[in-house]
Amino acid sequence: MPFIFDPTYLLLIPAILLSLYAQTKVQTTFNKYMRVPARSGITGAQAARELLKQNQIYDIKVEQVSGRLSDHYDPRSKILRLSPEVYSNHSLASLGVAAHEVGHAFQHASEYAPLKLRSAIVPVANIGSSLAMPLLLFGLILSIPALVQIGIIAFSAAVLFQLITLPVEFNASNRAIAALESGGMIQGDEAGPTRKVLNAAALTYVAATLMSVLQLLRLILISGGRRNRR
Ligand SMILES: [Zn+2]
Numbered sequence: 001m002p003f004i005f006d007p008t009y010l011l012l013i014p015a016i017l018l019s020l021y022a023q024t025k026v027q028t029t030f031n032k033y034m035r036v037p038a039r040s041g042i043t044g045a046q047a048a049r050e051l052l053k054q055n056q057i058y059d060i061k062v063e064q065v066s067g068r069l070s071d072h073y074d075p076r077s078k079i080l081r082l083s084p085e086v087y088s089n090h091s092l093a094s095l096g097v098a099a100h101e102v103g104h105a106f107q108h109a110s111e112y113a114p115l116k117l118r119s120a121i122v123p124v125a126n127i128g129s130s131l132a133m134p135l136l137l138f139g140l141i142l143s144i145p146a147l148v149q150i151g152i153i154a155f156s157a158a159v160l161f162q163l164i165t166l167p168v169e170f171n172a173s174n175r176a177i178a179a180l181e182s183g184g185m186i187q188g189d190e191a192g193p194t195r196k197v198l199n200a201a202a203l204t205y206v207a208a209t210l211m212s213v214l215q216l217l218r219l220i221l222i223s224g225g226r227r228n229r230r
Pocket of ligand 1 (some may be wrong): 100
């Protein structure tokens with residue numbers, strides 16, 4: 001039973017630990033800077049609308065969405081959705097998260113290459129991640145190496161998607177801080193704490209990527225082990 005009691009599971013431990021750390025870090029950092037008001041006194045929603053306007057982007061709507069840290073930019077409907085805490089608070093955390101989503105809107109408007117690449121491989125990555133495990137499982141059970149290999153290739157598509165997500169996320173955060181500063185919404189020593197919130201959020205993406213890379217390595221080891229045993 002390679003998928004149940006397998007020592008290669010140990011490989012995933014660093015990713016599990018990093019993921020737990022990142023989850024905690026993002027919550028504590030967000031909570032901490034949720035209580036620190038920005039001197040500019042504007043809310044996340046006001047900051048988002050102002051930043052879009054300052055950059056001559058007039059066709060993107062800013063709306064409120066339910067949930068916690070559920071903030072996202074939807075490029076298809078051109079709607080920037082902010083969670084209630086981000087939407088109506090004037091904390092550094094709110095401004096940081098709102099500006100990060102605006103950063104994605106800037107990427108979309110400027111046809112930022114990694115974002116285009118990521119959008120292009122979404123369908124492949126989705127098919128890959130849903131087919132990989134069944135293919136691997138059948139390949140291993142029925143001892144069909146070709147099926148195992150196709151499964152690994154399918155899984156690699158999902159890993160590639162995770163990898164391309166990293167530059168997209170870091171770039172959105174960089175754009176966010178720069179735009180908030182040049183727009184006068186955060187000043188001087190406020191940039192540091194705002195960046196901390198965004199770095200903590202980015203760490204969750206790093207953890208997810210590490211998990212998928214190690215998972216891929218594990219699958220390669222399992223398939224190699226199987227081949228040698230025959
Ligand atoms: Zn993002």
